[in-house]
Amino acid sequence: MLAAKAVKALGAMSGTSLDGVDAAVLLTDGEQILEFGTTGYRAYSDAERDVLRAALGKWQEDDCSAAHEVVIKAHHEALSGFQDIELVGFHGQTLAHDPKGRGTHQLGDGAALAEALGLPVVWDFRSADVAMGGEGAPLAPFFHFACAKWIGASEPIAFLNLGGVGNLTWVDPGKAKPEEDGALLAFDTGPANAPINDLVAQRLGQDCDRDGKLAARGQVEDGALELFLEEAFFRRIPPKSLDRDDFSLMLDLVRELGDADAAATMTGMAATAVMLGMEHCPKPPSKVLVTGGGRKNPVMMKMLRASLDCPVEPVESVGLDGDMLEAQAFAYLAVRVARGLPTSAPMTTGVAAPVGGGQISRPEELGA
């Protein structure tokens, strides 16, 4: 059999924290990571972020035309400066996620982006999984499996993404393929940065609790934490996923607290949710590698280290880039889609059988 061709793919992620578009190049055959490439970031302006925020929770494209313009413009700018790209993986902006009800909504027409960039674009990664009974999220786990191989892991490890929402992937690197039974277990752990961002935005007009400085001055309020942990979500057996605002009750739980105690309590809620999630893993991981913006919050990292029984390190400790892992993941998944390989499996999303999500749009000049 011929070896699969290596593809220079460009992935783009606009995450739930609404900070901007991450872009990253990856050379891959859709199985192995062959080389990490250049990266880019295009921040949303405050005005753009307000437009996106106003569109959260919306399902109809007609109700989101201003947000759609923002998403396409920002991605066009974020993705334009790269050389020799063969394929783009475009996640889009999640506006709403209700896999057992209305479905999942990632704003962004990949066909429009393909025309704008003059490149084939893989997009709509989550719908096929949801249509087959899956959660449609998280989708980075197949890439985490490839990362575990790339770093030469020999023991089970976990990747923890602390974005707006948190998600955990337990990996057994001894398995040959990610869709194999026992290779992966993945799920959203709970809210991570999104509610903290919302808290400091409402109370202080800031975009995040930078370096955990506010939380560091406060105390976790145990009563609020206990009420939070009563949420049925934490008792659900994974795979399971969340919408960005599923836990908006958190703001009510800390309403009476001062700013520092409220930030500390919310940070504690995110860390404790991870600890509870860890109990679902088939066996304890040898370490937890943390990716996403939350790894830059020392208070969050300290709380995680205090509550987990294994080393907790940023992914940089193994040579990965925690700001770009999700963008790289969608470059990787795009190549898998192009090759007809699955992108999720029963133990990553709860889907009935391994499935390849995503559709490919080619610009007219390349032929549809």
Ligand SMILES: Nc1ncnc2c1ncn2[C@@H]1O[C@H](COP(=O)(O)OP(=O)(O)OP(=O)(O)O)[C@@H](O)[C@H]1O
């Ligand atoms: N220095 C820092 N101190 C504290 N928090 C930080 C810092 N840097 C980033 N963050 C937090 O990380 C968030 C961005 O994280 P990330 O880019 O991983 O999220 P995302 O990709 O938008 O979300 P998701 O993974 O849920 O889609 C910021 O909104 C902020 O809350």
Ligand SMILES: CC(=O)N[C@H]1[C@@H]2OC[C@@H](O2)[C@@H](O)[C@@H]1O[C@H](C)C(=O)O
């Ligand atoms: C529906 C959706 O967009 N979910 C995001 C969100 O942000 C983190 C977590 O919740 C994860 O489930 C997912 O993103 C990552 C990239 C994923 O699919 O792996």
